[in-house]
Amino acid sequence: MDSVPVILVAGVKKEEREKMLRSEALRFLGLEEGAGEEDIKVAYREMSQILHPDKFNNNEKLKDRATEQFKQLNDARDTLLNGKSGSSQGSARSGATSRGAASASGASYSSREAILNARLNGITAARIGLVSYLDTEEDSRRNGVVFIALSLLCLLGGRRFPALLALGSTGLIYGIVKISNSQMTIRMLKEKLSELEVEKNACIRELEKL
Secondary structure, three states: OOOOOOOOOOEEEEOHHHHHHHHHHHHHHHHOOOOHHHHHHHHHHHHHHOOOOHHOOOOHHHHHHHHHHHHHHHHHHHHHHHOOHHHHHHHHHHHHHHHHHHHHHHHHHHHHHHHHHHHHHHHHHHHHHHHHHHHHHHHHHHHHHHHHHHHHHHHHHHOOHHHHHHHHHHHHHHHHHHHHHHHHHHHHHHHHHHHHHHHHHHHHHHHHHH
């Protein structure tokens, strides 16, 4: 997932910079322009449940990546809540007025639908990050295979050139460790992606019932 950038462009007015930052923050949270304060808070809660670093305590690399994404999530929330535009506030007030005029069942429906949609946005954002990391780890695993293949060639050549034996042995160990570590991470990432898929399908089914 992309971070919310700090845009420092010469000649760009402050209002334009704030608008661009807000646009990036909305995209990170999976929201559209006009989202109110409650929409922002709901999207943040849903995404924080998915991206919280504590969910990855058994894998330091995943935890570090989740920590960075969680920081970006907090930055996006702060950008929207501390610098939200008047139209956003108006949207929130308008939404509150509409809900006040709606029936109790209608208000409950709207609130539940918003929560489920925010959860789907969070799942989508989390999946993008995990898939990107999965691609990186699969590349790392392929590199490990290449190291092993080259190391085996060195070991074979060591019969004629003894100096290649040490190089081949070192490369072989490195390749095996690299594949082993990547394989463990890939398995964990696929498990997380499966969990997100189950959660996404559950949200979709619940939305269809509303």
